[in-house]
Structure formats: C-alpha cells, structure tokens
Amino acid sequence: MLHTNLSRLLASGGPKRLISTVNKLTTVEVNDKTGIAILTMNRPPVNGLNLELLQDLKSSIDEIEGNKSRGLILTSSSPTIFSAGLDILEMYKPDMDRCRAFWSQLQETWLALYGSSVPTAAAINGHSPAGGCLLATSCEYRVMVPKFTIGLNETQLGMIAPQWFMSAFLSVLPQREAERALNQGRMFTTEEALRVGLIDETANSKEEAIEKCAAFIGTFAKVNPLARSLTKQQFRAADLQQLKNGRKEDLEKFLFTVSQPALQKGLGIYLEGLKKKVKKQ
Amino acid sequence: MLHTNLSRLLASGGPKRLISTVNKLTTVEVNDKTGIAILTMNRPPVNGLNLELLQDLKSSIDEIEGNKSRGLILTSSSPTIFSAGLDILEMYKPDMDRCRAFWSQLQETWLALYGSSVPTAAAINGHSPAGGCLLATSCEYRVMVPKFTIGLNETQLGMIAPQWFMSAFLSVLPQREAERALNQGRMFTTEEALRVGLIDETANSKEEAIEKCAAFIGTFAKVNPLARSLTKQQFRAADLQQLKNGRKEDLEKFLFTVSQPALQKGLGIYLEGLKKKVKKQ
Amino acid sequence: MLHTNLSRLLASGGPKRLISTVNKLTTVEVNDKTGIAILTMNRPPVNGLNLELLQDLKSSIDEIEGNKSRGLILTSSSPTIFSAGLDILEMYKPDMDRCRAFWSQLQETWLALYGSSVPTAAAINGHSPAGGCLLATSCEYRVMVPKFTIGLNETQLGMIAPQWFMSAFLSVLPQREAERALNQGRMFTTEEALRVGLIDETANSKEEAIEKCAAFIGTFAKVNPLARSLTKQQFRAADLQQLKNGRKEDLEKFLFTVSQPALQKGLGIYLEGLKKKVKKQ
Numbered sequence: 001m002l003h004t005n006l007s008r009l010l011a012s013g014g015p016k017r018l019i020s021t022v023n024k025l026t027t028v029e030v031n032d033k034t035g036i037a038i039l040t041m042n043r044p045p046v047n048g049l050n051l052e053l054l055q056d057l058k059s060s061i062d063e064i065e066g067n068k069s070r071g072l073i074l075t076s077s078s079p080t081i082f083s084a085g086l087d088i089l090e091m092y093k094p095d096m097d098r099c100r101a102f103w104s105q106l107q108e109t110w111l112a113l114y115g116s117s118v119p120t121a122a123a124i125n126g127h128s129p130a131g132g133c134l135l136a137t138s139c140e141y142r143v144m145v146p147k148f149t150i151g152l153n154e155t156q157l158g159m160i161a162p163q164w165f166m167s168a169f170l171s172v173l174p175q176r177e178a179e180r181a182l183n184q185g186r187m188f189t190t191e192e193a194l195r196v197g198l199i200d201e202t203a204n205s206k207e208e209a210i211e212k213c214a215a216f217i218g219t220f221a222k223v224n225p226l227a228r229s230l231t232k233q234q235f236r237a238a239d240l241q242q243l244k245n246g247r248k249e250d251l252e253k254f255l256f257t258v259s260q261p262a263l264q265k266g267l268g269i270y271l272e273g274l275k276k277k278v279k280k281q
Numbered sequence: 282m283l284h285t286n287l288s289r290l291l292a293s294g295g296p297k298r299l300i301s302t303v304n305k306l307t308t309v310e311v312n313d314k315t316g317i318a319i320l321t322m323n324r325p326p327v328n329g330l331n332l333e334l335l336q337d338l339k340s341s342i343d344e345i346e347g348n349k350s351r352g353l354i355l356t357s358s359s360p361t362i363f364s365a366g367l368d369i370l371e372m373y374k375p376d377m378d379r380c381r382a383f384w385s386q387l388q389e390t391w392l393a394l395y396g397s398s399v400p401t402a403a404a405i406n407g408h409s410p411a412g413g414c415l416l417a418t419s420c421e422y423r424v425m426v427p428k429f430t431i432g433l434n435e436t437q438l439g440m441i442a443p444q445w446f447m448s449a450f451l452s453v454l455p456q457r458e459a460e461r462a463l464n465q466g467r468m469f470t471t472e473e474a475l476r477v478g479l480i481d482e483t484a485n486s487k488e489e490a491i492e493k494c495a496a497f498i499g500t501f502a503k504v505n506p507l508a509r510s511l512t513k514q515q516f517r518a519a520d521l522q523q524l525k526n527g528r529k530e531d532l533e534k535f536l537f538t539v540s541q542p543a544l545q546k547g548l549g550i551y552l553e554g555l556k557k558k559v560k561k562q
Numbered sequence: 563m564l565h566t567n568l569s570r571l572l573a574s575g576g577p578k579r580l581i582s583t584v585n586k587l588t589t590v591e592v593n594d595k596t597g598i599a600i601l602t603m604n605r606p607p608v609n610g611l612n613l614e615l616l617q618d619l620k621s622s623i624d625e626i627e628g629n630k631s632r633g634l635i636l637t638s639s640s641p642t643i644f645s646a647g648l649d650i651l652e653m654y655k656p657d658m659d660r661c662r663a664f665w666s667q668l669q670e671t672w673l674a675l676y677g678s679s680v681p682t683a684a685a686i687n688g689h690s691p692a693g694g695c696l697l698a699t700s701c702e703y704r705v706m707v708p709k710f711t712i713g714l715n716e717t718q719l720g721m722i723a724p725q726w727f728m729s730a731f732l733s734v735l736p737q738r739e740a741e742r743a744l745n746q747g748r749m750f751t752t753e754e755a756l757r758v759g760l761i762d763e764t765a766n767s768k769e770e771a772i773e774k775c776a777a778f779i780g781t782f783a784k785v786n787p788l789a790r791s792l793t794k795q796q797f798r799a800a801d802l803q804q805l806k807n808g809r810k811e812d813l814e815k816f817l818f819t820v821s822q823p824a825l826q827k828g829l830g831i832y833l834e835g836l837k838k839k840v841k842k843q
Contacts, residue, residue: 119745140741140742140745141742154508154512155504155505155508155509155512156503156504156505157505157508158505158507158508159505159508160508160511160512160515161512163515166515166516170737171737171738171741172737172738174455174478174736175451175452175453176452176453176478178516179421179452179513179516179517180421180422182512182513182516183400183421183501183504183509183512183513183516184500184501184504185504185508185509197736197738219746220745220746222718223717223718223745223746223747224717224718224719224720224721224828226720227716227717227719227720227721227722227747228717228745228747230722231716231717231722231723231744231745232741232744232745234722234725234728235728235740235741235744235745236741266505435789435793436785436786436789436790436793437784437785437786438786438789439786439788439789440786440789441789441792441793441796442793444796447796447797455736455759456732456733456734457733457734457759459797460702460733460794460797460798461702461703463793463794463797464681464702464782464785464790464793464794464797465781465782465785466785466790547786
C-alpha cells in the first residue's frame with residue numbers, strides 16, 4: 001500500500017524525502033515539490049494509540065512544524081483501519097505510572113495536532129472510531145474512502161469521551177448532531193459522515209484521498225503562513241486553553257475511571273471477545 | 282385521548298404501570314415491556330406552568346430517574362396544547378413570596394429535565410409557545426404533530442426569554458436562526474420547525490409521536506446507560522453550570538421584571554383580551 | 563445613486579428627513595412613514611474605515627438610537643464598494659497616538675453596531691472585504707447585490723482578524739465554515755455567500771436591497787421594542803463582554819502588530835501595487 005502510494009507520488013510529484021527513522025511507529029515523507037508532509041501511522045494491526053505511538057505522533061508533528069512543511073496529511077499504513085483509537089491494553093490492569101504517562105502524552109499529542117501551525121488534513125483510509133475520530137476531527141479537513149466508519153463510539157464501550165474530544169467533534173458538527181452522536185456512540189458510514197459534515201469529501205482510494213487533502217492545503221498557497229497559523233490558533237484558542245487549564249483534573253479523572261472495577265471487568269470481557277474473534281479468523 | 286393512548290400502548294406494548302397519584306398535575310406511566318416512562322402534563326385547559334405543575338413535573342422527573350426507566354417521553358393530556366408556557370397568573374399582581382417560589386421551581390425543574398440522566402424526548406401534540414418550547418427543547422429529541430406551532434415568543438408578549446431558555450434553544454438551532462427567532466418572538470409551524478431543525482420528526486397523531494420518541498430512545502439500547510448519562514451531562518455541563526452559578530441573579534432579575542408597572546399593565550391588557558376571547562367562544 | 567434612491571423612497575415611502583450634517587462621512591435619512599433610518603457610508607472612493615469615518619459611523623448609530631428609529635439599514639454611496647475595510651493608511655508608517663485613537667474608535671463603533679438596540683440590516687451594494695465584512699456581519703440581516711464579494715480576507719494580506727471579528731463571523735456561519743474561510747482569507751461571491759449563510763438574501767439593485775432590509779425590519783412591527791432590544795443584547799452579551807473585558811489587550815496587540823517591520827514592508831508593497839493599478843486605469 002505504502003509502496004504503491006510512494007510510486008504514485010513520485011510519479012506525480014517528483015522527489016520525496018523519507019525523514020523518519022525506521023524504528024518509529026510513524027513515518028514522515030515530505031514531497032519536495034509540494035512541500036507537503038505525509039504523516040503515516042504504522043502500528044499494525046490497527047494503529048492502537050499506545051504510549052509509544054502517541055510519542056511518535058507528537059515528535060513527527062514537531063518535525064513537520066520544524067521543517068517548515070506547507071502542510072500535514074495524516075493517514076494510515078493499514079488498508080482497512082485509520083486508527084482503532086486508544087489501545088485498550090494501556091487501560092486494562094494498568095501500571096499506574098505508565099497509565100499516567102500514556103494519558104499525559106495523549107493530551108500533549110492532541111494539543112500539538114489541534115493547535116498545529118501548519119495546515120492539517122486527514123486522509124481517512126479505514127475505520128476511525130473513538131481516538132481515531134479524535135485525530136481526524138482535530139485536522140482542518142477530512143477526506144474519507146468509502147465503506148468505512150467514523151465516530152466517537154465511547155458510550156458503546158461504557159466509556160466517556162473527555163471534554164476535549166467533544167471540542168474537536170463540535171468544531172466540525174452542529175451542536176445537536178454532535179450531542180446525539182456522542183450519546184449514541186454513533187459510528188457514521190463514509191456517506192453518512194459526508195452528509196452530516198463530519199468529513200468534507202470522499203475519495204475512491206488512499207491515493208486520491210491524499211491528493212484531495214493536498215488540494216485543500218493548496219488553497220493556502222497565496223496566504224501568508226504566519227497570519228494563517230495565528231488566525232487558526234486564535235480561532236482554536238478557547239478549546240486549547242480549556243484543556244491546558246484542566247490537564248491535571250482531566251488526568252485524575254482518567255486515572256479514577258480506569259481504576260473502577262466495573263470498567264476493568266468490561267474491558268476484560270471486551271478483550272476476551274477480541275481474542276475469540278481473532279482465533280475464529 | 283389518554284384513554285385511546287392507553288389502549289393502544291396496552292395493545293402494542295403489553296402491561297403498563299400507572300405510578301403517579303391521581304391528585305397530581307402530571308401522570309407517569311411506565312411501559313413494563315419497553316421500560317420507557319410517559320410523563321403527561323395534565324393541567325387543563327392549557328398546561329400553564331404554575332408553581333404546582335412545575336413541582337409535579339420535577340417530582341415526576343425524579344420518580345423516573347429513581348425507577349431506572351429506560352427513557353422519558355414528555356407529552357400533554359390536551360388534544361391541542363402541549364404547554365402554553367408560564368402561567369401568567371403567577372406574574373400578574375404577584376404575591377412576591379409565591380413569585381419567588383415559582384421562579385425558583387422553574388429553575389429547579391429545568392435543571393432536572395435538561396440535565397436528566399435518562400434519555401428524554403418530547404411528543405409535542407399541541408401548541409408549544411414560550412415555556413412550552415423550553416420544555417420541548419430541553420429534551421434530546423422532538424416529534425411534533427402537524428398544524429401546531431412552537432417557539433420562544435416572549436418578545437411578542439413584551440418579555441425576555443432568560444439566558445438559559447436561550448441555551449436550550451441554541452442546543453437545537455444554529456446561532457443565526459436562534460437569534461432571529463428570539464428577536465422576532467417567532468412561532469414556527471410544525472413544517473417550519475422541521476425544516477429549521479427545531480424538531481426532529483413529525484407524526485400524524487400523539488400515538489405515533491410517542492412511538493417515534495420510543496424509537497429514538499431505543500437507539501440507546503446497546504449503549505452503557507451510565508456512560509451515556511455522564512456523556513450527556515458533560516456535554517450540557519456549561520449550560521447547566523451557567524444557571525447554577527447565576528440562580529440568585531436570575532431570580533432577582535425576574536422579580537425586578539414582574540414588579541415593573543409597564544409589564545403589569547401589559548399583562549392586565551393581555552388577560553382582559555383572553556377573558557373576552559373565552560366569553561365569545 | 564443616492565439621488566435615485568431618494569426619489570424611489572420618496573415615491574414609495576412618503577416624506578423623509580435628512581438628518582446628518584453635510585460635512586460628515588456618513589448620512590442618515592429617516593423615512594418618516596416607516597421610521598427606518600438609512601445610514602450611508604460616504605467616503606469615496608472605497609469607504610476605507612479611517613478614524614473619521616469610524617467616528618461618524620458611531621455618531622450616526624447614536625443618532626439613530628436616540629431618534630427612536632424603527633431600524634437601521636447600513637449601506638454605501640459607492641456603486642461598487644460597500645466598504646473596503648480598514649484604511650491601510652491608518653496602519654502604514656503610523657503616528658502611534660492617532661493609531662491608538664483609530665483602533666479604540668473601531669472597537670467603540672463595533673460595540674455600538676453589534677450591540678445596537680434597534681434592528682439592523684446591511685444592504686450590501688458592493689464589495690465587502692475585511693472590515694467591510696465585519697460591519698455587515700455585525701448587523702442582524704444581510705441583503706447583497708450580485709457580482710460582488712464578501713469575506714474576512716485578512717490572512718491574504720498577512721494580517722489576523724481579531725477575536726471579535728471572528729465573533730461576528732461566527733454569529734452568522736457554522737464553526738467549520740467560519741474557521742476554513744478565516745484561515746483561507748476567503749472572499750465569497752454573492753451566490754456563495756447566500757449558499758453558506760453569510761448573507762440572507764440577494765437583490766438586483768441597491769434599492770431592492772434596501773426594500774428587503776426594510777421588510778426584515780418590518781417583521782418586528784408587532785414586537786415590543788424594549789423586550790426585543792434586551793433579548794438581542796442578552797443574546798450578544800458574551801461576545802460584547804469579551805471585547806469589553808479585553809479592550810486594552812486588544813489595542814496593545816494591534817499596536818504591536820503595526821510596529822512590526824515585516825508588516826510595514828508588506829503594507830508598503832501593497833500600497834505601491836495599488837498606486838500602479840490606479841495609474842493604469
């Protein structure tokens with residue numbers, strides 16, 4: 001998949017630098033012609049957001065900001081999953097020190113992505129539940145391939161999407177759509193997501209999704225980059241500040257939640273179900 | 282009307298308990314099969330929200346929360362009026378002690394309904410101006426029977442919808458629609474309300490409206506109820522907190538308003554008009 | 563243009579008083595029949611918002627409030643420009659005392675227009691970029707003549723629309739539309755503006771635009787004016803308060819911005835370009 005993508009980009013867009021080191025869970029490729037960086041999540045099988053993937057995402061975002069890239073396109077190396085969201089193993093029978101580091105890193109990574117100075121777009125080439133949807137809605141634009149689903153489905157799993165997941169969701173959806181979907185834990189198909197505004201465009205393949213994301217980033221070609229980034233950050237300031245002001249409370253709330261026996265029991269049952277599903281396949 | 286409804290529900294949904302005492306202004310019926318409670322306002326002729334109806338609404342909401350019902354459907358025993366809003370007699374030549382109790386109870390009842398832990402829906406089977414619209418927009422879903430009207434028409438009566446009426450309105454309508462309608466005191470027909478998003482569906486009868494509300498509540502069947510209610514309450518937290526923080530000021534503002542001679546004069550003229558209208562009929 | 567308009571209004575609406583003094587940059591005409599005031603910006607060639615025009619706008623708004631007019635329609639004496647926005651000469655090589663007075667007046671004028679107690683509408687009879695768009699979106703209704711453009715295009719000029727420009731923009735557009743347009747510095751054609759909700763109606767001429775604005779103001783005919791204005795001001799209170807609380811910081815931010823050599827250089831190049839363009843014509 002990545003190879004095909006590389007060939008296509010090389011064919012259409014000229015030379016490209018592969019920046020990231022190979023032992024990371026993310027790769028960053030900058031197209032030298034367009035100046036746009038493709039940030040690919042590469043933690044098989046489902047891009048579960050564990051501490052290390054979140055750390056690598058953060059350092060890749062920093063890298064792209066530092067490289068003065070013209071934009072950032074977030075995508076996945078999997079042909080069917082954009083990101084399955086938070087890695088449940090980080091929450092099941094957790095080591096509390098690691099759990100604390102995990103959640104703090106999630107906050108850190110979100111602040112970097114949602115507040116990023118460069119234009120951001122998500123090429124959603126697979127399912128994108130929960131934390132996957134958070135990443136997608138934290139970008140400025142979303143292009144999605146058909147026959148996948150996206151949404152904040154936390155309530156389906158007995159969990160509560162934090163306030164800042166809601167902020168990112170509300171930056172895209174009207175209030176009444178957002179509340180209903182959050183309460184239902186609704187997963188939208190690609191077509192439903194387009195209709196409701198959760199995504200901006202559809203594309204028939206990952207390659208086309210990336211091209212459409214690049215076209216969106218291209219709309220900023222004649223815009224002063226500093227003015228653009230300060231405008232974006234001012235627009236998002238209240239949402240960003242709300243988490244910054246409440247990071248400690250937000251962390252404590254999460255630690256309290258994962259320490260609940262009922263949640264642990266639920267996660268245990270869920271993981272058992274996953275194992276059986278895998279065995280059957 | 283209620284009888285027909287009862288027969289139909291019994292026919293379609295099996296046994297049902299009638300919980301509330303008969304001398305209340307509200308009734309609560311829980312469908313034992315679906316676990317959904319129907320909360321009916323029953324203060325003829327127009328379900329004017331006076332102190333007693335607001336108290337009974339609050340205790341019925343508490344009852345439903347306590348019974349672990351699967352959901353709450355708010356409706357009216359009148360065939361033409363959902364609720365005509367605040368009872369003007371509570372504001373005309375008021376006893377200030379009762380007036381204080383009245384407004385405090387309105388706040389209390391709204392906090393309970395808007396922040397309710399169970400899924401809520403309104404089967405709007407009649408006109409729903411002002412306070413009636415507040416109750417409807419404080420639910421999570423609205424199904425309305427044709428040929429009625431709904432809206433916050435306070436400015437038409439020389440009054441100002443409080444900030445928290447606006448919050449509930451804004452949880453449903455886009456900002457520009459909400460502001461214009463509030464300033465105009467606009468009443469929407471069922472069809473207009475559907476088009477603008479003030480209601481979610483129409484239904485040809487009260488029974489069908491209740492069925493559609495029950496179907497909406499049914500969408501939460503596979504959702505963890507605790508996660509759902511905490512998600513809803515977090516989503517609505519800022520609106521709820523705004524009133525909680527300002528309850529005293531909000532009460533004083535109301536008491537100041539009703540003590541204005543101009544308002545009293547206006548209410549007097551309005552009530553005279555109502556009397557003449559009734560005589561003519 | 564103004565003359566034609568006058569004849570038409572006189573023909574259709576009876577006697578009209580011209581209130582403002584002739585040496586002002588704005589005129590106020592009150593239609594004695596409808597009680598609606600037309601506030602015309604008249605600073606050729608482009609209604610650049612300099613200190614004096616902003617002062618005259620503010621005093622005209624005050625005049626209209628004081629005259630108990632039934633409404634305010636904001637328009638332009640130019641056949642092609644509603645307002646080109648802030649006068650760049652106020653920012654290029656600025657005298658800091660005047661610059662301070664300029665920005666403070668802009669704040670003052672906006673607070674008066676956005677918080678105006680009378681119904682407000684904009685008859686947008688020409689291009690309306692940046693500050694022009696701010697004025698238009700601060701009104702309660704917008705009717706626009708075809709083949710013009712409107713938008714907050716600050717980022718195209720290397721500038722940042724202040725928070726309160728964003729508030730007025732967000733009072734009209736959904737959040738995702740508003741953010742994208744702000745970041746892109748997008749100018750909408752009349753048709754695009756209608757589709758996205760940035761304007762409410764189109765009209766084939768200035769006269770028709772004024773008629774449609776008057777029709778909007780007419781929807782308040784049966785509404786209590788005091789209740790209406792208190793409702794509007796309560797609805798807009800948070801936006802107004804945000805600037806009131808931050809006026810000093812907002813001013814300092816502007817003064818810091820205009821003192822940046824990069825901005826001065828950019829403005830210089832822009833002004834050179836304008837001069838050449840004028841010479842060519």
